[in-house]
Amino acid sequence: QVQLVESGGGLVQAGGSLRLSCAASGSILSVKTMGWYRQAPGEQHELVASITSDGNTFYADSVKGRFTISRDNAKNTVYLRMNSLKPEDTADYYCNARVVTIESSFSGMDYWGKGTLVTVSS
Secondary structure, three states: EEEEEEEEOEEOOOOOOEEEEEEEOOOOOOOEEEEEEEEOOOOOOOEEEEEEOOOOOEOOOOEEEEEEEEEEEHHEEEEEOOOOOOOHHHHHEEEEEEEEEEOOOOOEEEOOOOEEEEEEEO
């Protein structure tokens, strides 16, 4: 069993910054792609950023130049540094990781955190 725990959400003024963290724990053989999704009220889930085990990154157009995703493989942790925050960034942010365990396929299985709320005031 694998657990993902997010932290770092909160209330911030427009133009401010936050750093989200997500740590994976459990019976982990390896962690492949990790990423951050978000969902605002009435909106669909949106992929914000992702990073592969090789360090290849993806960013949604709406956050390019403002957000930076990184990971610490020794800690099985992924981070999302969010700068120049806008009110439209307000959402529940969810961590996702594809994890290989003894009971998964070689390609791994997706796990999700419970989410952390980011609120950006104007």
